[in-house]
Amino acid sequence: MEARRSEKPRQDDTGPEAPGFKPVPLARWLWRAYLRSALFPILAIEIGFLATYWIGTLITYRTNIGVIRPAAEDDFARMAQREALAIDSRLASISELASLFAEQATRALAQPYEPAAGEMQRYAFSPERGYATQSSDADGAAAAFYASTTPLSAEQLETVKRSSQLDPLMRSIKQTDPLIAKLYLTTRDSYTRIFPYSESVQSFSPKADLTRSPYYLAADAERNPSHRAVWTAIHVDPATDRWMMSSVAPLYRGNTLIGVVGIDIAVDALVQQVLDLHLPWNAYGVLLNRDGTVLAMPRAGEQAWGFGEADVLEHVDPRDGDADRPEQLNIHQRADTRGLAAAMASGGSGRLDNLRLGGELLHSTWAPIEGADWTLLLLASEDTIVEQAARLNHRLIVAGFGMVLATIVVFVVFTTWLGRRARALGRELGGALSRISQALIAIGRGQRLQAGHLRFDIRDLDRMGEQIVRVGEQLAETNEALVQAQHRLELALMEEQRLTASQRRFISAISHEFRNPLSIIDSTAQSLARRADRMSAESIAERSEELRTAVRRLSEVIDSASVFMSFEQQRNSSEMPECNLDELLQGVRHRLLRQHVDRTRDLRLDPAVIGTSVRCDQAMLRVIVSVLVDNALRHSAAGTEVRIRAEAAGRRLTISVSDRGPGMSEEMVSRALLRPLEHKGDTSGAGLRLARVFAEMYDGKLEIESKLGAGTEVRVVLPLNGATGTAEKEGA
Incomplete structure (x- = not known):
């Protein structure tokens, strides 16, 4: 084990430290590589390619016969339908002109x-x-x-x-x-x-x-x-x-x-349009009437059908009717076309193979011309369709012999050319590698390469150059992404700060809205506690109604707070749900009439809002309208009209509430439009200020027109989220 650890790593005999290693110029290295790995393998590949080509040509010819025929038949059927549709469309346009003529004539005679x-x-x-x-x-x-x-x-x-x-x-x-x-x-x-x-x-x-x-x-x-x-x-x-x-x-x-x-x-x-058809495969068109009689045929079909005239209409005097039409003009009466007539009897478009006319095998396809109740029949020789595949096969064989000759010529000059090309490639590759080296140095210095900076004729080098440029772009994009991410974080922080400040202002703003109902509840409760035994039933009912009104006011304030929270969550949404404005305003009207039962005939909803749909925050809109309508009912006498109107124009929604109450002075209007909601002291106009705050949170505004003794109209103008619906306006 120790002996093995002390051994030196084995070096590759071809590496730069191998005995006898000597670097060679790039051009010479390419020349040797061509000789070792290109010349003979390419020759073997060429021989195999030629053998494969000849075998493939034979298979292709046989396959084309089976592929071209159905493809040609499908194209042929589409041609018939296209030409029939062209004629039918022309007749349809004339029918439309006749209908227009009839309409104008009816008016003129009247x-x-x-x-x-x-x-x-x-x-x-x-x-x-x-x-x-x-x-x-x-x-x-x-x-x-x-x-x-x-x-x-x-x-x-x-x-x-x-x-x-x-x-x-x-x-x-x-x-x-x-x-x-x-x-x-x-x-x-x-x-x-x-x-x-x-x-x-x-x-x-x-x-x-x-x-x-x-x-x-x-x-x-x-x-x-x-x-x-x-x-x-x-x-x-x-x-x-x-x-x-x-x-x-x-x-x-x-x-x-x-x-x-x-x-x-x-x-x-119309007949001439059929005679002038230019179709592939030497095909020609035949025009048939509703009973299968030939109306027109070009000279290309005369021999197969046994006619001597180009225009079959010239065979018959139309004033003599159908009695003098020869039998060979009707496909039902000809023995060689009865199969075609039976196939066409089902109606619509279709095709029939192996139709033999005049000793020639034909492919047929037809399409109806609905307006004239005619049929356009196209005919083409089967031999002509297959002949194209035979021509293609002949061309492939000629091309094969040309490839053999070209291979011989190429390999004669190939060896001579290799030496020159090796030297040229050595210079070209050396220059390309030098450019790549300089580009890498530029990227390392932080420079950004332009698209197309490293383009080469050699695909691998060109791909390498694109990858190098792409790496440089990715480094630059990564840096930009970091900057953008930092910017988004800053925006998110600002939005969070804005939301926190908005919530703080709103909580401060509605705090006094809690005080008034709570004060009423407290004072009424104290009064009931002290004098309940001395109060009449009417007084107790009146004080109870005051308590219920104060409780409803607290509920509305709480609803406003809930609407505010949901609105803050949805205000960044790309699209709000669609709202039926008619249903929303009717709901507000019915709810407030339950509180003001004596004003049932006074509170009116303008019928122009029927059928209007908009995209908006329904809860926020319901609170704003409720505040405005409740304020109008409370400050106008019973028996005077309070009207609700709405109009959706473009991307703006305008809702107005008008009454015929005592009106407001300019100072009161200014307080409602300018004074903060949480202003201490005079609480008059607090409902309008609350509606104004909600409208401004909605990026809208509140407008007031009032005159002492003449009533007040309050308008709230709000932006719509998404496209507005179309109002179906009906008369009152």
């Missing part, structure tokens, strides 16, 4: 209106053509027509005049969306007004019953009980020979349908 002199000169009546406009004007007024089945009287002329004030509105609505072709108003007595102006009104049959028109019937109460804007079926406008769809909204006066307004849109513009 209000007398005298148009410009030239407006009524545009109309002419003839038995053959009815009452219709003959020309437009410089501002582009609307066209109008009155069927001769309605006798032209002053009432009908008034309808024409009133409807003319809708021309600017119709012009504005027409300009909001290029999809809008025209707007019209039709009343129940076969009067119609159309914008923009059209000569077609002159060709209307003079005996036409416009209330039997499909668009008018679509808006009546039987077909549209909700009285909202609805869309009609696709129809051909006889004036323009174009496909149209109308958003119609009823006009009601009470429960009576008095007319219909409508907005016509050009269907071919």
